[in-house]
Amino acid sequence: xxxxxxxxxxxxxxxxxAQRRNTRxxxxxxxxxYDHAINFFxxxxxxxxxxxxxxxxxxxxxxxxxxxVISALGQHFQFSIEYTGFTxxxxxxxxxxxxxxxxxxx
Amino acid sequence: MVYExxxxxxxxxxxxxxFYASVESVMRGLNPLxxxxxxxxxxxxxxxxxxxxxxxxxxxxxxxKANVSRQRDLPDEAHLWVVPxxxxxxxxxxxxxxDIFRRFVADEDLWPYSIDESLLDLTKSxxxxxxxxxxxxxxxxxxxxxxxxxYTTVGIGENPVQAKIALDVYAKHTPDLIGEITYRxxxxxxxxxxxxxxxxxxxxxxxRHLNKLDIHDMDELxxxxxxxLKQELGIIGTQLFALSWGIDRSKLSQRVPTRSASIxxxxxxxxxxxxxxxxxxxxxxxxxxxxxxxxxHHKQAGSLSLGIGFSYAASEEDGRGGFNGSMRxxxxxxxxxxxxxxxxxxRARWEGQVIRNIAVYTGRLSPDTGEQLDxxxxxxxxxxxxxxxxxxxQIRERFGFTALVYAKSKLRGGTAIQRASLVGGHNGGNSYx
Numbered sequence: 001x002x003x004x005x006x007x008x009x010x011x012x013x014x015x016x017x018a019q020r021r022n023t024r025x026x027x028x029x030x031x032x033x034y035d036h037a038i039n040f041f042x043x044x045x046x047x048x049x050x051x052x053x054x055x056x057x058x059x060x061x062x063x064x065x066x067x068x069v070i071s072a073l074g075q076h077f078q079f080s081i082e083y084t085g086f087t088x089x090x091x092x093x094x095x096x097x098x099x100x101x102x103x104x105x106x
Numbered sequence: 107m108v109y110e111x112x113x114x115x116x117x118x119x120x121x122x123x124x125f126y127a128s129v130e131s132v133m134r135g136l137n138p139l140x141x142x143x144x145x146x147x148x149x150x151x152x153x154x155x156x157x158x159x160x161x162x163x164x165x166x167x168x169x170x171k172a173n174v175s176r177q178r179d180l181p182d183e184a185h186l187w188v189v190p191x192x193x194x195x196x197x198x199x200x201x202x203x204x205d206i207f208r209r210f211v212a213d214e215d216l217w218p219y220s221i222d223e224s225l226l227d228l229t230k231s232x233x234x235x236x237x238x239x240x241x242x243x244x245x246x247x248x249x250x251x252x253x254x255x256x257y258t259t260v261g262i263g264e265n266p267v268q269a270k271i272a273l274d275v276y277a278k279h280t281p282d283l284i285g286e287i288t289y290r291x292x293x294x295x296x297x298x299x300x301x302x303x304x305x306x307x308x309x310x311x312x313x314r315h316l317n318k319l320d321i322h323d324m325d326e327l328x329x330x331x332x333x334x335l336k337q338e339l340g341i342i343g344t345q346l347f348a349l350s351w352g353i354d355r356s357k358l359s360q361r362v363p364t365r366s367a368s369i370x371x372x373x374x375x376x377x378x379x380x381x382x383x384x385x386x387x388x389x390x391x392x393x394x395x396x397x398x399x400x401x402x403h404h405k406q407a408g409s410l411s412l413g414i415g416f417s418y419a420a421s422e423e424d425g426r427g428g429f430n431g432s433m434r435x436x437x438x439x440x441x442x443x444x445x446x447x448x449x450x451x452x453r454a455r456w457e458g459q460v461i462r463n464i465a466v467y468t469g470r471l472s473p474d475t476g477e478q479l480d481x482x483x484x485x486x487x488x489x490x491x492x493x494x495x496x497x498x499x500q501i502r503e504r505f506g507f508t509a510l511v512y513a514k515s516k517l518r519g520g521t522a523i524q525r526a527s528l529v530g531g532h533n534g535g536n537s538y539x
Binding site: 028032034041048049050052054058106 | 134135137180182183184185186187188189190254255
């Protein structure tokens with residue numbers, strides 16, 4: 001994972017981020033143990049409506065690389081981030097738990 | 107019924123539970139059996155959205171039954187995840203699953219049946235992997251789940267049709283996702299099926315036909331007069347009779363040679379088309395696509411058929427759903443020859459109706475070994491045209507279809523550019539790996 005992954009993700013978010021009223025936008029980052037990859041999705045949901053989840057990118061790399069990608073993304077957007085598949089794993093720099101709460105369908 | 111002479115094999119029919127929806131759930135770190143998710147295609151021609159797959163939990167909660175239903179039938183509910191399809195990803199997963207199956211059977215005993223179903227003949231190999239066929243089925247299920255995160259459903263039978271019915275009618279509704287039918291359990295497992303259309307090979311039309319013969323369930327089918335069935339339904343009648351007794355003599359390892367397949371393409375248009383120029387533009391685009399596929403397969407077509415489907419309103423008015431025309435042509439795979447014939451077919455039949463579907467099919471395929479030259483056209487220009495088409499093919503093969511498109515595809519009504527990235531009419535997802 002490096003700068004190019006960040007650029008790709010940013011470029012793919014831009015057309016999706018319509019900034020509608022009463023709509024929540026956030027990133028879903030899933031640890032995919034089967035492909036040994038990290039998958040990125042752009043989720044959006046208008047109040048009381050269906051959730052739409054669009055794939056953005058899939059990349060391989062370790063957690064410290066992921067940390068860098070996330071901080072680079074933070075320079076472009078302030079979306080909240082939801083993590084799945086990281087149960088029990090911790091960020092290398094801060095030792096905080098990555099996934100604080102399990103997603104209901106996990 | 108004496109089953110002694112019937113083949114007794116160990117056949118598995120394995121499918122993936124809600125395949126596309128499960129793959130998408132796993133990619134998002136969700137459990138495929140718990141997630142509430144549908145895969146919805148939102149192409150221009152899907153009229154707001156077409157649901158391609160529904161997760162088991164979404165089926166249960168919202169009573170969504172058949173796949174391929176419309177967006178308007180889908181509740182607008184906050185727990186429901188809607189995701190776009192990625193056809194290339196599903197093809198990749200299907201190949202990975204079949205690779206796992208190959209660890210349990212030899213290549214010739216594996217028959218991929220559809221994007222999410224495969225038929226395995228384990229007669230010769232099951233004993234290597236467990237104490238019983240059921241134990242082997244469980245082992246295959248565990249392997250796929252561990253390596254790909256997906257749940258598989260297994261139908262076990264002594265021949266392919268038993269395995270298929272065990273899968274469709276039983277495996278999908280048991281907690282362990284395994285169903286089993288043997289010759290001994292045919293009366294209990296097959297004759298007890300009361301809804302004819304639940305059975306593989308019987309759809310609405312056949313069921314109505316059987317109803318007319320006073321056959322309403324599998325028990326009645328099994329005890330009907332086979333000669334009457336043959337008289338009424340032809341060879342299919344005998345086949346259905348055999349099916350009701352759980353008989354199927356096909357052997358997977360003996361591949362049936364197929365006759366030269368037909369090559370063709372069809373599409374639903376994104377809106378109603380009424381202008382002749384727009385309709386003909388799409389016909390030409392499809393014609394070129396079909397010609398390119400012929401060249402790719404090194405074939406020439408000796409016959410062409412064009413199918414046109416009217417829009418809903420036009421078919422109400424006309425009384426027909428559309429029209430079909432076909433003609434013999436001198437064997438060719440050249441764009442201009444094929445398009446000229448297609449336009450001739452179209453213009454001879456079209457009476458101004460508004461249309462929504464176009465299909466082009468080729469037949470009488472022969473190897474592309476030489477070219478029938480035309481006496482009325484100078485030789486160099488004929489050869490030049492062939493070279494041009496092949497060069498365009500090569501460029502597209504290397505750089506993608508949209509690397510080089512005809513200017514006409516940019517006209518109003520053209521669909522080729524937009525459809526270039528689709529697989530089976532839905533988002534391939536190539537740009538997202």
